[in-house]
Structures are given as structure tokens and as C-alpha cells.
Amino acid sequence: DIQMTQSPSSLSASVGDRVTITCRASQGISNYLAWYQQKPGKVPKLLIYAASTLQSGVPSRFSGSGSGTDFTLTISSLQPEDVATYYCQKYNSAPGTFGPGTKVDIK
Amino acid sequence: EVQLLESGGGLVQPGGSLRLSCAASGFTFSSYAMSWVRQAPGKGLEWVSAISGSGGSTYYADSVKGRFTISRDNSKNTLYLQMNSLRAEDTAVYYCAKGRKSGWYVEIYFDYWGQGTLVTVSS
Secondary structure (H helix, E strand, O other), rough: OOOEEEEOEEEEEEOOOEEEEEEEEOOOOOEEEEEEOOOOOOOOEEEEEOOEEEEOOEEEEOEEEEEEEEEEEEEEOOOHOOEEEEEEEEEEOOOOOOOOOOOEEEE | OOEEEEEOOEEEEOOOOEEEEEEEEOHHHEEOOOOEEEEOOOOOOOEEEEEEOOOOEEEEOOOOOEEEEEEEEOOEEEEEEEEEOHHHHEEEEEEEEEEEOOOOOOOOOEEEEEEEEEEEEOO
């Protein structure tokens, strides 16, 4: 099975900073990659699918890029409400493996 | 408005069984693949199982294959997860989740999630 890794595992940044999270697949998955945001005590929320397509209603400060094995999620200007854990997920075929998550908080 | 409401969680002894249900509303249930995703306390997300809209195709994580069975009743707009031979490591919040796109393909990324139901496996 394809393994998903994320880096860093956690980060602390200031409001307004540009934040980048990396996700790597152990084999190529084309652009079958989704990103989710999970705020503390809440249900996961779909942010991006097809590696770079923003889900309806998601703020434009979120963006995704990549294809094949290497992907990034970027928050262009970190806001206090972005404190959360972010997960990538591959969905080219079952299993729909998630990455281990990246915890983002405010410095 | 899409709503997914899980039920059936609880405390069960190792080796025991439990059946989870997820009542869906607000969309044409039979047109969408559905999945179960779990999250152990303080841990990350783990995809568990998926089923096509018709129920004819099912998929499982290796960690639950042979022990869990996913099914659906499209006449009742309800998704199920039958869990047998439960282990301590199955302790988690179990979410049902809706595939984002309708169609024959089993979409295993999700635009709506339920609130989850907690399963605790302990003696």
C-alpha cells in the first residue's frame, strides 16, 4: 500500500505569516490528493481536492499544489481561526490513506 | 442540508461485536459512495471502509479486513458497519463520511462528515 507522510508534524507561526505544509506519497498518485482541516474537538473539513481545487466556501488564502508524489498546502496569511491539524489523504484507489497530520498553532 | 447521524457506539469487551449505523438525509443517498473513518483518542484519521452507492462494491483497510463488514440500505438512507472480533486498538471515534461526487466510482474523499460515535473496547 501507498504510505503518506507529512512535514512538519507541527509548526507555530505568527498571524499573517505564510505557512506551507508538505505531503509526500510513497508512490505516484497523480493529483488524487485531498486536504482536510480539523479544529480541536471538531469534525474534519474538506479544504482542497484534486491537489489544487478549493472546496466551495473555503477561504482563498488556502491553496494546494503538486502532482505525482509531492504536494503542498499553503496558507497565504495565517489567521487565528486557522489553528487546527491538517491532514492530506490519497484517494486514487482504496485504501484512502491519510497522512499523520500537521498541527498548526499561533506563535 | 446534508446530515449524517451516527449511532451504535459504546463500551464492548475484547472479542465482542457492535453494529454502527449512520442515518443520512439531505441528498440522494443511493447516488453516493459512503465510507467509515475512525480516529483513536488523540490520534490521526484512519480510513476504515467504503461502499459504492449501489452497495455492490466494498473496500476495507487491512487492519479491519475479515472482521468488519460495511453495508447500506438505500431504502432507509442508512449506512452500517458491523464490527466483530473487536480489539483494544479499535477504540476510536467512528465517523461516517459522504463521497464528494456522485456516480459509479467509489469516491473515497469526503465533503460531509457525521459527528462521530465513540467505540471503546475494554474489559
